[in-house]
Amino acid sequence: MRIHPEVADALAAGRAVVALESTIISHGLPHPGNLQIARDIEACVRAAGAVPATIAILDGQPQIGLDDDALHRIATGTTAVKVSVREIAMLAAAGGDGATTVAATAHLAAAAGITVFATGGLGGVHRGAQETYDESADLTALSRTPVLVVCSGVKSILDIGATLERLETLSVGVIGYRTERFPAFYLADSGHRLDWWIQNPEQAAAVLRARDRLGTKGYGLVLANPISAEAELDRALHDRVLAEGLAAAEAAGVRGKDVTPYLLGHFHRATHGASVAANVALVLGNARLAAEIAVAYATG
Structure with a gap:
């Protein structure tokens, strides 16, 4: 592992x-604007007082923090595969x-000693998982990885209720940021209520410090920022x-890990880019909040 x-x-x-993931750069955002967005995400982290560590694997070596050449390679190249x-x-x-x-980002971030991660x-849990058993490895990874993931909930293309149930079973804490409702990526409210919420980065840092003291550090936490x-x-x-999009995916026989990129691409086309603008806005907001939490945790 190489740490910048x-x-x-x-x-x-x-x-x-x-920590910042790289799949959003290579697979989640359209070319050629994805490279500039990747730079903007890192700039948001810096502006809030933290150091960004975009994570990827290059030539077989995990990289914790990318220079601009490496960021360019991930964003514009065609060789990077999606890695869990x-x-x-x-x-x-x-x-x-x-x-x-x-x-994968959470795993490598924790191995490097990074606690806060933005995505x-x-x-x-995918729709119809009772038949397909299709569930993201993100959930089980968080059940054994000591990171706080700042995210805008889960993508609305998923079974959100089932996902929250799985997170509970896996002992992954879910906290709302200034909301009592779990967000659904493009939407601020999925319709599912949360048991816990906080109002500022200092409270998130206090949760992390309490976790460190009380022996629950082995489990991940999700901070849902609408x-x-x-x-x-x-x-x-x-x-x-x-x-x-769901009907089109079913008709085309799209299954498993191919469903999410298929539906995101459908959203991009059908909303004439509005979904991409929403995606960028929420990622930048999450990066900014994660940096504020990381600063509060480091200085508290």
Whole structure:
């Protein structure tokens, strides 16, 4: 594992560091704007006083923090495959390039000593999972990885109720940020109520410190930060596009890990880019909040 010197120095000095995933850069956002968005995400973290650590695998070596050349390679190249935890060893042995999912990013961040991680949306239980058993590895990874993931809930294309049940079973705490309602990525309110919520980064840092003291550090935490009102998709448009996308995916025989990129691409086309604008807005908001929490945790 290679830790970028800036990240290594910050960790050694006990300064704030925020982990960032790379799948959103390579697979989640359209080219060519994805490279600039990746830079903007890192800039948000820096503006809030923390060091960004975008995580990826290059030539088989996990990279904790990317320089601009590496960021460019992940964003514009065609060799990076989507990598979860189970693929890390195979890709390392093969010497390939990989963009890390939430699960893989969390695993590598924790191995490097990074506690706070920002992303767009968490993976979860897919619709129809009672028949397909299709469930994101993000959930089980968080059940054994000591990170706080700042996200805008889970993607609305998933079975959100079942996802929350699985998180409870796996002992992954879920906290709302200034909301009592669990968000649904493009939408601020999924319709599911939360038991716990906080109002500021200092309270999130207090939760992390309490976890450290009380022996529950081995489990991950999810901080659900809803998309802002001005960036949220129109609900009627969202519901119509989602129904159309699910029907199209079923008709095309799209299954498993291919469903999410298929539906995100459908949203992009059917909303004429509005879903991408929402995605960018929520990721930037999550990066900013994660950095504020990391600073509060490091200085508290």
